[in-house]
Amino acid sequence: MESRKPLGAATRLTTGFQRLDVLEARLCQPINAWSRQRWLRSMFLLVSRLGDGPLWYGLMLALPLVLGKLGLALSLQMMFGGLLGLSCYKLLKARTVRERPFASHPGIVCTGVPLDRYSFPSGHTLHAVLFGWLILSAVPALAPLLIPFVALIALSRIVLGLHYPSDVLIGATIGLLLARLVQALLPLAGFAPAA
Template sequence: MRSIEPIAKLDLAFSLFCLQHKFSYPLSRVSRAISHTGDGHLYAFFGLAASGFGGGNGQQFLLVGLMAFAIELPIYWGVKNLFKRRRPHDCSELVTSFITPSDRYSLPSGHTAAAFLMATLMSYWYVDLTIFAFAWASLIASARILLGVHFLTDVILGAALGVGCAKLAMLLAGGI
């Protein structure tokens, strides 16, 4: 574990930098709202709306999305429970957590994984929304750090997991 010690120190320093400034409390309110958009409700709404109003294209989007989440969720839980990385507020009394996370461990960020999974799918089926989708996913990832529940590497690996699972689902769905 010594080989990752410099990364862990950098992660903690970055979290402290993000959370120890005079704007952290007001910023936490905005971050909480942004993070909440990544709780899953919006994904379900968008998938069902696309399926209902987008014809065959929307139905394909929904089915590949369901497949991508079916791939992503077990990997997410497996990695999270394999590494059992403590959250930033559990690593230092100097780190403030502005929300109570839904589970105990931080690596990878599930909110970030889901947001980047959805952004990747949206960028394929709804090309005009690509910039918006990835900006939104990046805001969710940033919000998770600014809320004190994830480290920088948690969201980077979460983003990679989301993109990878979306691409795999698209490949499995017939080389889309």
């Protein structure tokens, strides 16, 4: 009788992702098919490119000019949160090594440029939710612009064949948790002008 060796944590995680990948690929394929329409592909490529950082960096520079002390505090929150987000994202990607959907499923076409090899979690979504939450907490009037933009960034990751839905969902969850942590550690109230 052959004895089985217990699987290591990394092997169990990889096997779990492989099973999940098969299920999620069925969800990804019809969403990824949207990228065959040129105008949709162009729109999602633009949204994804903005989510790489340029919009967020521009906002971090502009907020102090527009909102004064509150804007400076918000920019500091975003910088601190961005560093935390990048650290979490890199750590998780190095540990989980989940291949991107287009790399594992021939029916999913990559129409964007991946920033790195692995898929889990979506760093674009993590940062979009993180920054979006911080900004909307301070300036709720931006909701009609910012909420659709954040949603489009998350959707773009699946449309472009770069992420599975669970990558996006977990990225969004981590982004929200980090935003709340940043707000607890660096509250805007500490920067409010004295009455």
